[in-house]
Amino acid sequence: MSTNRRILIDNATLSGVERITGISRTMNLNNIDNDILCLEKLITAILFSDKLIGVDDYKKKFRSGRFENFDFIEFIKIDQPTYAALATDAATFARSMTFSFEGSKPAGDVVSFFEALRIDPQLRWDVFVSSEYLTLSFLVEDPKNAPYETSIDTVFRNEETDCELVATGTDHQPAFRVAKRSDITDIKDFVHALSSNNPQYAGIDYRSALNRILFGFGWAAERSHFYNAVAHMEGADAYLAPLRDAFCESCCRIDYPSRVINLLETLKANSQKTLSSILEPSGRANFAMRLPFFTAYLISKTDNPRQSIDLALSMRSASEFQDCRTIFHNLDHLSAADKVKEINGILKYLDQSCARLMRKYAVSTESGLQFSLSLGLTGINLGASVKLNQLFRSYKNEPFARVFRNIAQDMLNVERLGGLYDTVCSLIREHPEASYPRISTTPKYMEHRENEHSRPAKL
Template sequence: MTTNRRILVDNATLSGVERLIGESQTVNLSNIDNDILCFEKLITAILFSDAIIGVDDYKDNFRSQRLKNFGFVDFLNIETEIYDSLARNAANFAKDMVFSFDGSKPAGDVVSFFESLRIDPQLRWDIFVSSEYLTLSFLVNDTRNAHYESAIDSIFRNESTDAGATSAGEGFLPNLSIEQHPEITDIKGLVRAFASSNDRYKGESSKSLLDRLVFGYGWTAERSHFYNSVAAMKEADAFLAPLRDAFCESCCRIESRSQVNNLLHRLKSRTQETLVKIVDTSGGARFAMKLPFFTAYFISKTDNPKQCIDLALQTRDIGVFRECRVILHNLAHLSNQDRYREVNSILGFLEQSCASLLKEYAVTTEGGLQTSISLGLSGPSIGIGTKLNQIFRAYRNKPFARVFRNIAQDMLNVERLGGLHDKLCSSVRKRKDAMHPQIQVTPKFMEGRGNERGRPAKL
């Protein structure tokens, strides 16, 4: 069976790849791990597609170089009226999201997002002599080792950069909600409330994550909705930047937290399994699959990231990748009859393909076997629940299949690359003022405590 499987990649992914291959300079050195994940997304998109498409909506001073750097990507010029409609719907979706606080901790839907990212933020007072500064801090087990949290913070910084370079509309910030304070609906209102309730208040901490996380949550929601809508319009699959995949995973967690946690846990704990699934009688399915971390394989066969891209373009027509494209194509085009049996049958073939890929392309480093975990959805309709239904509105009452990479697992893969990490970074060009930005971290055991240096911040 032949396929014409098209995959849409977003501009944030391509920006990360440009930094890794040295086409643009790196200022934030904590970006590098995320850039490797973006590179992995592009490599995977190449391997599992017959063609890659993008959206040509970067502003003029960024646009021409991007088209040059990725000649194998077909960049789409979407008619202004259609683009504006898609962006407007995406912005409305983002504005409907709520970033809530209950006391000093995030609450509600945003908690699922932070669970997907494996981060634990808390509002705290940062105390310096007689002055107190409002901050949103990461709670960590070891403040001397916050490499992962620094990388996640840098991803949120990238969302702001992406928003500034893209010709998208405004008005995508989520609503802010504070338990027992309905009058507070945005960050400015929140800061004013804290300022008026604390005589020692001197401003927001320069290391605070508050603005970045709220902005990033809204922009990530907007872009996730936008790109999935474009993909549906072009009959393509969407392979989005790692933070946006985490957002999509969080929407799945909102709808079925126990199922998602169970699937991911089972696949992590059972090394021999390559796919686990939960199939409803209606034919809807949630599944998790284990695949090689392809970047490790391709960099082990080449000298630099650019050569990896060329090798992936040559490799995509090898039999096992063609077979996977057929299987994923079938998941996205389910028939109306006996969906339960059909989904089980297709997922059975997918499990065999995952096992073949692991055997052929998984690399073992000093950190262990390099494998990635993806959460998948499939079924005849996505009209199941609120958030999931909204983000995939364009697929309503259509056959549907989506796969989201687990960012926490892939960050672990980067940590375990060992010597291959140096080869992956061999083309990175550091700007003269390149640095690791400082972030605010607090020992986890201080979550409910205060001392002379800080305490939880509550209204």
């Protein structure tokens, strides 16, 4: 069956690939794990597409190099009025999200985002002699060993870089609220209120994640909406950078909190399963599937990540990937009249295809089997209130399928690469001023406690 399956890949993913393949120098050395996930995203997009497309919206001095580096991607130019309308809609959506604080802990929509990212931030005062610094700190089991939180923090830093390279000129800041303080509507007012009540206030800790997470949450929301709208316009599926997939997953967690957790946990707990699904009487479905972490397979067959991309391009015509593209094509073209048994049949074939891919391409390292978890949706009911309806407004009255990778599981895959890690990092070129930026961490047991070094910060 001819599918002509098109996948749209975002610029943030390609930036990560450029760093991991040595095309561009790496300034922030904490980027490496995220960049491996970007490589995985590109490889997966290649394998499950007949054609890759991108958006030509980078600033001029970076544009030609990107075309040359990814000559297997067709970069589309969107006319300015259409681009402006899409960016404006995306920014409006981002502003509809809420970043709130209740006491010292984040609240509102951002909580589901943090759940998808598997991080637990808290606002705290860090005490140095008679000076106190405000910081959004990551609660961790061992502050001396927090590589996961360090990687996630760096992903937020990348969102700001991506915004500078695209520069849509729109306001994408999420709504900011503080419980029981309707007079506080932005982060500046919040910091002012906190500092006014603390005579020892000496500023915001330079390690604090507060501003970059607030910014990153809004930009991830804007770009997720923008790229999904462009993908719909181009008849494509959107494969987004890891943080943006986590944002899409967070919208699922807001609308279907128990389903998302149950589907993902079922696959984590049962090594024999490759797909778990929940179907509604209408035929709509939420599903989670287990796929190989293809980077592990490809890097085990090649000498470096550039060769792994070339190998993926040669593998996309293999029958097992063609079969998967056919299945996703069928999911994309379900009609509203389809019955549950028909959708069940498609999901059954998807389960069988995933199982075949796991048997053939999943690699075992000394730390265990390398696999990824993805959350999928079909035929969502688009109304006017819930977050998924806003995120996928372009798909109103159109049954569709979407798949989002789980960033926490994929970060675990990077940790488990073992000896393959050195190979996938073999082309990295460090910038002369490269460094490992520090983050603020706090022992989890201190969440509700204070000592001479720190305490929760709240109004």
